[in-house]
Each structure stands twice: as structure tokens, then as C-alpha cells.
Amino acid sequence: MTLDVESRQTDAGVTVLVPSGRLDVVGAPALKEAVSEAMKENGQPKLVIDMEGVTFVDSSGLGSVVSALKQVRTSKGDLRLAAPNQQVRVVLELTTLDRVFPYFATVEEALTDF
Numbered sequence: 001m002t003l004d005v006e007s008r009q010t011d012a013g014v015t016v017l018v019p020s021g022r023l024d025v026v027g028a029p030a031l032k033e034a035v036s037e038a039m040k041e042n043g044q045p046k047l048v049i050d051m052e053g054v055t056f057v058d059s060s061g062l063g064s065v066v067s068a069l070k071q072v073r074t075s076k077g078d079l080r081l082a083a084p085n086q087q088v089r090v091v092l093e094l095t096t097l098d099r100v101f102p103y104f105a106t107v108e109e110a111l112t113d114f
């Protein structure tokens with residue numbers, strides 16, 4: 001199963017990426033491409049990745065999220081994760097990436113954190 005990524009812009013200028021499917025070695029490039037596109041559109045990007053539709057994440061998927069964070073912060077922007085399911089939260093906690101990525105129960109909560 002591939003990863004599909006939809007993108008939308010809020011009135012406040014925050015890009016919300018909505019991946020759905022498996023964020024693994026096959027799906028990670030789709031997220032990287034979506035982040036690159038968002039970076040082209042916004043000089044100091046604020047991104048929220050809505051993880052609700054992500055059914056699985058592995059080390060390649062985590063790598064794409066870490067890469068996204070580095071890209072965004074290099075451009076003086078920031079990134080939030082929203083609505084990760086239990087499996088994604090466990091992976092974030094086991095890898096201690098929960099300390100690096102602020103994550104929120106909903107997209108709305110993530111948006112208000114900017």
C-alpha cells in the first residue's frame with residue numbers, strides 16, 4: 001500500500017499535510033516530496049502533519065519525519081504532529097522522538113500551538 005499525502009493551507013498560513021496509509025520505506029518518499037512542495041510555497045513554513053490516517057510507521061517513515069523537521073527548522077519554520085494513533089505514539093516514545101516532536105490529539109490543537 002502506498003502513502004497518499006493531501007495538502008491544505010489554513011488562513012493563518014500553516015500547511016497541513018494529511019498522509020494516509022503506511023509511512024514506511026515505500027511511503028516515506030511521498031511525505032518527503034509533500035514537505036518539499038510545502039517548503040517551495042512558504043519561505044518560513046509552519047507545518048502540521050496530521051497522522052490520523054497513518055496506519056503504520058517504521059524507521060524509514062520516522063526518518064522522513066525527522067528530515068521534514070530539519071528542513072523546516074533550517075528555514076526558520078516549525079513542525080507539529082497531530083492525531084498519531086497508538087502504534088505511532090509507541091514508536092515515537094520508544095525512540096524518544098516524542099521529546100523532539102510536539103504532538104497533539106487534534107489538528108486544531110496543533111494549529112493553536114503556533
